[in-house]
Amino acid sequence: MIWLLIFANHSSYEIEVVKLLERYRVPFTGNSSIALHYSLDKFLCTSILRKNGVNAPYSVVIKSMSEIDQYQYPFPCIVKPNQEDGSTGIDFHAVVDTKQKLYKQVHRLLSQYKRPVLVQRYIDGREINVSMIGNKPCKFWGVSEIDFSGYKDDCPKILNYSSKWLETSLEYKAAISVGPKLKFSTKNSVFELAKKTAEHLHISSYARIDMRLDEKERPYVIDVNPNCDLDPRAGFAKTFAFKGISYRELIYKIIDDAINVHRSEQVQVQEQELMERRQLFPLSGMLGGLGVGVGSLGNIMDIGNNLELSNELN
Helix, strand or coil: CECCCCCCCCCHHHHHHHHHHHHCCCCECCCCHHHHHHHHCHHHHHHHHHHCCCCCCCEEEECCHHHHHHCCCCCCEEEEECCCCCCCCCCCCCEECCHHHHHHHHHHHHHHHCCCEEEEECCCCCEEEEEEECCCCCCCEEEEEEECCCCCCCCCCCCCHHHHHCCCCHHHHHCEEECCCCCHHHHHHHHHHHHHHHHHCCCCCEEEEEEEECCCCCEEEEEEEECCCCCCCCHHHHHHHHCCCCHHHHHHHHHHHHHHHHHHHHHHHHHHHHHHHHHHCHHHHHHHCCCCCHHHHHHHHHHHHHHHHHHHHC
């Protein structure tokens, strides 16, 4: 069993490592390469969800400055790198409300990261995180909320790079994860949206799905994080701490699920190999009911050949 923790300069490397493990049938923790591929490309992720009727904000992907005027933008929008995670490239200038600000932010990100940029409708509402192990609501599903009350009034209520990773920054201290107070109907909507998201993106292991609630408390998926940060101080672990679930219990659950997935895959492989053998040796399946195996089948064929040769000699 490999505990999959990958630190690399680009998130796409994680997918390549998982593909390698899958190819050689090495058991590992976390999600499949398909789930990672669908989720780590933010525009692809949003497109899949919207195509399947899952609430996600209108989004476009920009590959060059010449493409900006091809689209209509429902301001305010948030501008971020399309294939980065951990809020890389996001600062307080990411939320834009004019075309001029949009141009400036897109140009900065294209120049800095040399990769496509996502422009997405910004939903100015409560930010809800669903942390999960497995793709169906259970004990190991939890909800938390980002409390932005420590932010200044003129700052957009978003998590930028500093608020996630720089512990000495004002943003880190001002944006905290808390146990939310949600209406029963709203929590049901949030869980139902998370379930559909996991289904369409093939998420099967641990993940965190970030949402925003609009003015009518309708949830929208704004980001999907399979194999999310497992640091005990990060949002995933904090969410379960609110439920009284220890960090040790979380880790054991992730390992148990990975072992069960591997066992299930082994059974499927064995069944597939058995079916292929039956297709290659259909007669052996018939003779098997008479107590004759594949080895015996070979002996019978040898005897038949010897009899034919004996008749020719006579």
